[in-house]
Amino acid sequence: MKPETVLDLGNIRAALVRMEDTIVFDLIERSQFFSSPSVYQPNKFPIPNFDGNFLEWALLQMELVHSQIRRYEAPDETPFFPEKLMKPILPPINYPKILASYSDEINANSEIMKFYVEEIVPKVSCKQGDQLENLGSASTCDIECLQAISRRIHFGKFVAEAKYQQDKPLYIKLILAGDTKGIEDSITNSAVEAKILARLLVKAESYGIDPSLRYSQNRQNKVQPEIIAQLYKQWIIPLTKKVEVDYLLRRLEDEDPKLINQYR
């Protein structure tokens, strides 16, 4: 993929729309299981050489495997445990430079983990409490959800880079002025946000109901569409923006000083 293809705003938008499907699917899968608080309680299960909760342990194991198949070489993947990754066993891919060199340092995963565990899990689970046989299944679904949400939120880096490339003068001035509010306004499109929420309601409805039961009394939504729209409104969209702003605020670290000087 060429940088100009990756940074085409139409392509970015299409990728973001496709990620909604993955997130909705993953939340529907998670909804089969109890909320499973034991999974999120630090050191509830004594794990040798590990300090943390069960989900964190399981997620770390997955990242260790995935790092070996070079998941985190991809600029659109952001690990939860960047300091613990292993070397890939596949030959390296020389991705073209698309994002700024500090891009990996912008990592919202600890915030994602927090709102996911505290706000999302209790709302999408089919029932509150533990079901001992399903702690592993619940955490496996959690990992899918977390990875999908994390990819969506950190995709903000591509949006930010694309907007920066489109209008360097505007952004260089805003960044030099430290105008966080101005940057945020420039990347906010309320009409698009409203469209996302409307589309999520339809997707959650369409993917979350067994269509062969659509007109029966058993018709049941696996996850309430409002919960998914709310997840986006309250967490995913604002955190994506935060990633974009954080990325842009540092953007001059990776810009030609001569160009910057023209705007001082």
Next chain:
Amino acid sequence: MKPETVLDLGNIRAALVRMEDTIVFDLIERSQFFSSPSVYQPNKFPIPNFDGNFLEWALLQMELVHSQIRRYEAPDETPFFPEKLMKPILPPINYPKILASYSDEINANSEIMKFYVEEIVPKVSCKQGDQLENLGSASTCDIECLQAISRRIHFGKFVAEAKYQQDKPLYIKLILAGDTKGIEDSITNSAVEAKILARLLVKAESYGIDPSLRYSQNRQNKVQPEIIAQLYKQWIIPLTKKVEVDYLLRRLEDEDPKLINQYR
């Protein structure tokens, strides 16, 4: 879960219907990537201390992690690498005895791997060939698909056990007579099979199209519904039956000899 709940045919059927959703979701996710033949080619990537293809290596790593969170203690989970599993780090669950003691020995996973790689992957992938950046992603999706299909097919053991419990005299006679055909006929319900296929077409359609584009020119099915129905018709349903028959043919190994003698 009590054995009588697990072996209730209504509950088993509901679980099988729910698994369809998972399988359809997983195939839709796989369809984002190229067919990626390199992933399935033995020793295409030299992996230290491993003889096999890349997918097998990645799947083994996952099973090693999942075995530690006791996935394979559950009677409805069947590993692809049973001889290599690790010990769980969670306290063991004492599942009530539901299936016969030899149940773990009935394992159709090598057949599942074969038809999945040869027949399903080329048909659901968005394009034929390799896309180097996505070999890891493709194989991650493959693992989800394989595990979901394997769970569905081996669930036949519960169907078989439930049917055996419902009519021991019939099955003891058929088993003593080595009447494979009779056993197969007794577990076959063509009307139910036709319903499954019809429902899959509707599900693939409903879950595979972005509903906000349903009436637009961009309306696109991520996976052709006929491919998913065909997968069930040609592979999943026959292999489930094979699992059921294999399970039943050995069922007297775990029956009271006195009862068996009444039918000799």
